[in-house]
Amino acid sequence: MITLQGISKSFKVARRSAGMRQAMKALFVREHTIVEALHDISFTVNEGEIVGYIGPNGAGKSTTIKVMSGILVPDRGTCSIMGYTPWQERKAYVSHIGVVFGQRSQLWWDVPVIDSFELLRDIYKIPQSMYKSNLNLLTETLGLSSLLQTPVRQLSLGQRMRCEIAASLLHGPKILFLDEPTIGLDAVSKIAVRQFIKTINKEKGVTVILTTHDMSDIEALADRILMIGNGTLLYDGNLSELRGRFGTHRTITVDYRENAKPLEVQGASLLSWSPERAVLSVNTEQVLMANVISRISEQVELVDMAIETKPVDELIVELYKEHQV
Numbered sequence: 384m385i386t387l388q389g390i391s392k393s394f395k396v397a398r399r400s401a402g403m404r405q406a407m408k409a410l411f412v413r414e415h416t417i418v419e420a421l422h423d424i425s426f427t428v429n430e431g432e433i434v435g436y437i438g439p440n441g442a443g444k445s446t447t448i449k450v451m452s453g454i455l456v457p458d459r460g461t462c463s464i465m466g467y468t469p470w471q472e473r474k475a476y477v478s479h480i481g482v483v484f485g486q487r488s489q490l491w492w493d494v495p496v497i498d499s500f501e502l503l504r505d506i507y508k509i510p511q512s513m514y515k516s517n518l519n520l521l522t523e524t525l526g527l528s529s530l531l532q533t534p535v536r537q538l539s540l541g542q543r544m545r546c547e548i549a550a551s552l553l554h555g556p557k558i559l560f561l562d563e564p565t566i567g568l569d570a571v572s573k574i575a576v577r578q579f580i581k582t583i584n585k586e587k588g589v590t591v592i593l594t595t596h597d598m599s600d601i602e603a604l605a606d607r608i609l610m611i612g613n614g615t616l617l618y619d620g621n622l623s624e625l626r627g628r629f630g631t632h633r634t635i636t637v638d639y640r641e642n643a644k645p646l647e648v649q650g651a652s653l654l655s656w657s658p659e660r661a662v663l664s665v666n667t668e669q670v671l672m673a674n675v676i677s678r679i680s681e682q683v684e685l686v687d688m689a690i691e692t693k694p695v696d697e698l699i700v701e702l703y704k705e706h707q708v
């Protein structure tokens with residue numbers, strides 16, 4: 384459905400040193416540097432996938448989304464999405480895609496949300512029956528009924544984001560590009576947005592490309608992760624592969640009836656100890672968890688036990704470290 388082959392994009396950025404003299408000089412001589420935002424990016428995405436596009440700040444995520452949505456023309460490479468080259472056949476192409484930039488609005492600020500929706504209906508030439516049924520579905524699933532008559536500037540961030548997502552889906556696109564859709568949202572709104580993304584993917588078969596810095600978005604949604612750093616694609620795989628590579632450690636917290644002797648468990652290292660609680664680290668590649676637990680229960684009378692895996696954020700940091708980004 385989506386194929387990028389050797390996409391590169393550079394920006395020419397004006398440079399000026401501080402101070403009045405430099406400001407005067409810049410009036411006559413302009414200095415520039417070239418920022419290579421994307422370098423030889425290639426990947427494919429199949430219909431129905433949810434792909435998390437991650438990377439540190441300035442890595443090139445938004446630039447890729449802009450190329451895929453036809454807003455930016457790359458310097459080199461090809462991009463074919465549903466048979467279209469996004470920047471060449473923009474008018475026909477945009478009826479198949481929805482785009483949400485979490486940091487920017489596509490809604491008109493001073494008018495009620497429903498007026499923006501109707502403008503979008505006219506821009507996209509959405510047939511009235513399709514507009515009505517999509518609007519009803521989106522209003523219901525995103526809880527918009529009390530918001531539609533409110534001017535966008537009076538909405539909270541979470542309310543606006545739900546309206547932005549609805550606006551991007553009114554014309555029934557097959558692909559949705561989401562650039563940080565949960566940025567700044569509270570826990571309840573984040574879960575609502577994630578749930579909705581899952582639903583349209585499952586029920587309507589919408590393919591989703593999602594950029595985010597929130598690794599719980601990735602954990603909740605993405606079947607697959609693409610990681611970019613310094614404009615280069617560095618990883619293409621899924622979360623369980625990543626766990627297999629970096630997530631072999633477990634932390635076990637054990638509560639037990641008072642016991643004067645520190646635990647000694649072969650294959651586990653003791654991170655902290657008190658007469659009633661111990662925290663151990665276990666490398667599951669080297670020792671079986673079942674053996675560790677049975678050795679613990681031989682030594683103490685267990686009251687409670689919690690086993691934690693490495694959080695996804697830490698796995699991603701390991702990946703960034705491995706690639707030095």
Ligand SMILES: Nc1ncnc2c1ncn2[C@@H]1O[C@H](COP(=O)(O)OP(=O)(O)OP(=O)(O)O)[C@@H](O)[C@H]1O
Nearest residue numbers: 394396418420438439440441442443444445446447
């Ligand atoms: N219009 C532009 N003009 C000049 N440089 C740009 C422009 N857009 C992006 N860049 C540069 O290209 C690089 C990639 O930027 P991009 O916005 O794609 O990163 P990102 O991965 O989305 O970052 P973030 O997570 O901070 O949003 C950065 O170095 C940025 O400064």
